[in-house]
Amino acid sequence: MTATLYVIDRGWHTDIGLQAxxxxxxxxxxxxxxxxxxxxxxxxxxxxxLTSRHVTVGTTLRALLxxxxxxxxxxxxxxxxxAFGPDNVVTLRITADGLARLEYTLWHGLERTPLGQPASxxxxxxxxxxxxxxxxxxxxxxxxxxxxxxxxxxxxxxxxASGVIFSHQVMDQARAxxxxxxxxxxx
Numbered sequence: 033m034t035a036t037l038y039v040i041d042r043g044w045h046t047d048i049g050l051q052a053x054x055x056x057x058x059x060x061x062x063x064x065x066x067x068x069x070x071x072x073x074x075x076x077x078x079x080x081x082l083t084s085r086h087v088t089v090g091t092t093l094r095a096l097l098x099x100x101x102x103x104x105x106x107x108x109x110x111x112x113x114x115a116f117g118p119d120n121v122v123t124l125r126i127t128a129d130g131l132a133r134l135e136y137t138l139w140h141g142l143e144r145t146p147l148g149q150p151a152s153x154x155x156x157x158x159x160x161x162x163x164x165x166x167x168x169x170x171x172x173x174x175x176x177x178x179x180x181x182x183x184x185x186x187x188x189x190x191x192x193a194s195g196v197i198f199s200h201q202v203m204d205q206a207r208a209x210x211x212x213x214x215x216x217x218x219x
Contacts, residue, residue, distance in 0.1 A: 066107025
């Protein structure tokens with residue numbers, strides 16, 4: 033069995049996406065928080081910057097230094113292609129084992145409440161989204177794009193997170209991987 037993984041270009045930022053019906057492991061508890069969602073997208077960022085409704089120069093500069101992190105999780109009813117535009121989404125296939133590793137890593141990257149639930153930081157910037165406290169730090173050399181590349185590696189894709197800071201560095205690797213998967217599928 034294989035699963036689908038989406039890599040989403042949001043300009044300077046990247047997210048990953050999963051089909052909700054393929055989530056069967058550790059992330060089921062998170063999926064259940066978004067009833068009716070057909071897809072979940074997850075993005076990592078510096079906590080104060082990501083959750084701020086009014087980004088300032090100070091918030092931006094502080095995000096360059098090692099600081100607390102957060103994840104934005106969004107439940108989508110429309111496909112990532114429809115939500116973000118097909119030019120901004122790369123669709124990749126991963127193995128069931130790759131999906132299990134990815135779910136485990138994502139789940140264990142979240143802070144939890146004393147009851148074992150993901151620690152919510154409040155509603156996200158649009159309907160169907162929520163911020164969660166994440167473990168680990170964020171800084172200028174360990175960005176959302178580094179995180180995305182690491183998640184792709186965790187899922188078993190031959191992607192390198194080394195030196196990744198900008199979104200195009202992740203998207204270029206994801207597009208190359210999609211071309212390779214397409215060629216293999218044509219054989």
